[in-house]
Amino acid sequence: MKSFHFFLQAAFLSTLIIRPAYAASDNKPSINFETMQQTIVQLAQQIAVDMGRPLGNNTPDQSKPTGKASEVEKTLPTIEPQVKSPPTTPVAAQSTSYHQRSNSYATNPDSDPPRYVRQLSDIGIPAFKDITWLDVGLEHRTRYEWRNNDIRRVEGGEDNPFFLRNRAWIGIKNILDPFRFAVEFQDSRVYNNKHAITDQERNEFDLLNAYGELNFKKALGADDRGNDRPIRFRVGRMAYETTDRRFIARNEWRNTTNTFEGFRLNLGREANDWELDLFGMQPVRRLQTKFDEANSNLWFFGGIGTWRKWSDIATIQTYYMGQKQQGDPNGFTATNRLDREIHMPGFRVYGKAGNIVDFDVSYNHQLGFSGPNRVDANGYTIEVGRTFEHSWKPRVGLFYGYASGDKDPTDNVDNRFDRFFGFARPWSADHYVIYENLKAPKIRFEFTPTQKLGFELGYGAYWLASKTDRMFDILDGNISNTVRDPGFNRDRTGQSGDFGGHAFEGRIRYQPTPRINTILGYTHFTAGEFVRNRIAASPSCANGHSHPCVDHRSGDTDFLYFEVLISLL
Template identity: 55%
Template sequence: MKHRTWIWLYLITLPSLTNMVHAKETLPDNQNGQTTAVDSGSAASKEVIIQTAANQQTESTKPTFIAGNAPSSFYQRARSYSTHPESDPPRYVRTLSKTGIDAFKNLYWLDVGLDYRVRYEHRHNDIRRSRITTDDPVLLRTRAYLGIKEILDPLRFVVEFEDARRYNGKFPKDNRDWNEFELIQTYGELYFKDALGRDDLGNYRPVRIRGGRMAWETLDRRLLGSNQWRNTTNNFEGFRVTLGQESNDWEFDAWGVQPVIRLIDKFDRRDKGQWFYGAIGHFRQWSKIITIQPYYMGLIQDDDGGTRVKREIHSPAIRAYGVVPNTEVDFDLGAIYQFGRDGGQKKSAHAYLLEFGYTFQQAAWKPRVSAFYGYVSGDRDPNDRTNNRFERFFGFARPWSADDYIIMENIQAPKIKVEFQPHPDLQIDGGYNGFWLASKTDRFNNLLNGSGNNRDRSGNSGSFIGHSADIRARYKLTPHISTTLGYSHWFNGGFIKNQQLAELGETTAGTDFFYVEVAISAFK
């Protein structure tokens, strides 16, 4: 199917827009399995989404099904730290009929959202940069969302706008922080509410077929995330098919897309030389104990005759999370293998992720203590014909480190976290982390702006990158305004000191990262 099919879906909705604003009939508001997500773990990780038999959703602070009542959803949210995908539609979006504004009470078919975020960062001796200095950027991001549903079923339509900028920084513009006046989502959807009947709890099993420009997150966000922390958004153009929904005992999600290249001063365009595809099964029949998610992701990349080589990477994997029966011990486990071809080399890489936590449910603040260990392979021998460096696809890096230094390749990362909620509107978390290269002959990607000195092929610089301590507090000031205050201190390890000396002629003991963030949403 030609890539312009999504444009056709967009255009055929336009003639109906004028009629829709005059719609008077009130119909049931049936949601399609979205959740209300938060950016990371903390006490909010104890929330679950409860979907009513009418397929409407409310939110509970209890981590399991409601005691004494028939459950209305199979979905159980992972308690693991910072692994919760953004909702679909995003959490700043509301159906107009549910906003409490009397003038909008009949607009059950229109989803809208308007969101503004400003973040001040203080970065002292940032190891990602090519010189040792202090940087105090201000990051601004504005998003707006419009979605039409139900009134034209099976046809639905979404547009999402983003404007991202950085001011007061010492470094040139980059597409992590800059993406002016951009459409990050424009897709049409065919939505068949009861195409697959209902599950044992009475929830519909819909079929959704999307085509166009899309942004979404899935699993634990480590391989596919829209990246809510970063100022700009990962997005794609192509097709996505979903069977079932989040409240069902099973769900299947598959896609074939091309990544969108974020251009700072031009309209973004898709990468015609790259295809990203995948499929995920969600099995929730035993979700009080365990949710199982087998999945597969793949990447095909063309040789452009320049800096980009031909690649074909296959990545089968499995994730399982849940709570040990009759305890407050939770777990989140994952294993990933990668094979294929990478620029003329054989690809053979792997990763495994382990997290165990305990929630003190009887304590007033509901603290959770957790231990995490992640191993992600790096290239063992730079001179052989096998590449062992793990491909992170389009994942979210921040769960690995609060300062955004670590990405999912060539890393060993033990971590201890504490999360608690001293007030309904206040969530606090903090932790201590250690970092080693999985292979001391492979690179540390984010060091020195990706220069050649981010790798010591001899291995003589060692494998110890560093360790860090971080703390964060999130406070909901009003129903429309959320604030976040965070600090992280990084202690440089021997590998970083050796590489900084080699390139810069100087090094430091560590770095400081402090930030203040305010997010304002038009609808509570």
């Protein structure tokens, strides 16, 4: 795979104009985005001329989901991006898709390619109106955060970081079919952060996607509604999301992005009545100032079957996912140094019970081994909600999520549920808990007074499923490859209790134009007995202890943020 890295890197860099200047702290070059945009356009024209074919191919892209593009642009974006459809999709075909989105909170995967990507024909330049075979995209995001006494850190006080993220995409489809390819670049940086910078905040000048694909549009015929059922085989580096995003996700909230290297085979597509997704991949290590590389010690593999024949009532997903890790003696964390093998069968069902309620239910069981211990863990989620008939589209949702924790540190059985590579933020906006060792009831209320303005209010509480296991991301107890875990986030005796705390969350989303989204959010977390007791039991910095030590405080926190997301094409 390493030779493939260098080939893809060279191919991608040849399409960009890269400034030779380097930041003092990195080895990755920066990008002139204005020049890059001009270069992409010139490249598109040159490819068509060299092939001796007209600049245009009006064949619709059958691999993209269907829907009304005009509604997507006008509608306020949800917690996760809405599926974007090509404007060239025939009107007659717009109602044939079997796909139904879930109404549950933040569980709809991003589109493939991502939502900010457009056909060159759609960017508004008349000269390019017939170039439907070239996908391009440019996106910028800036987020400011104010955190007060953040319990993810052993150090209290205030932090005021700025996060910057830039993305660019170029992809070829249709004109070279069945061969297609795409490259996605991302540059992630953080400024004014008083803590040690980790790979969750910084990953400068790297690739999220760089793959080749064979796409046979009608290889499996068509479904009962006439939707072509393709076979797609993709090889290379890829970042994508699937199922409810709890195990495979790009992780859009975070400043850096999950990506993998390997293969993906799809039988069918999102519009079909059934689809099968098979994959075998190695997760990519995010090296903050060097070119990322695959983790050769770990394989992630599985298959996902989706049945949409009855999608007006329920969509059914059954899947198997697994991890196999060869212990790395030089691994940064204790888990990295273990031989591990985890197998997880699971299912998910979501849909609507008439016009009364919507629902989304999943269950997963994990078996295998982790070092000398046998793995036996499980997790499930249940969400029901109702959207009321009113012009503001008010919705009330009730959620409960459970993930087992290690019951006994001495019994040679590991009961801690593993989220694999899933998202974190919807479990808690301030990122204090994830899908492990958790019991989390939540209630959420949403309404949209206008197409451009939306409000969200939520309340959640967090208990540990096992009080002898850890609360993941508190007191530097994370799995970062930068900050060592001092072990303050676990009490093996169980004497610290099991109540982590509860939080009030609020968000205001405003979309001034179809290509600019803004979000203002606030969360107040009130610490429970477990957090307060772990802070009190840790060495106090006030007593002259050497690092690591903990600034003793109440455990209550405040988190305020403002974000601007701009699609530049």
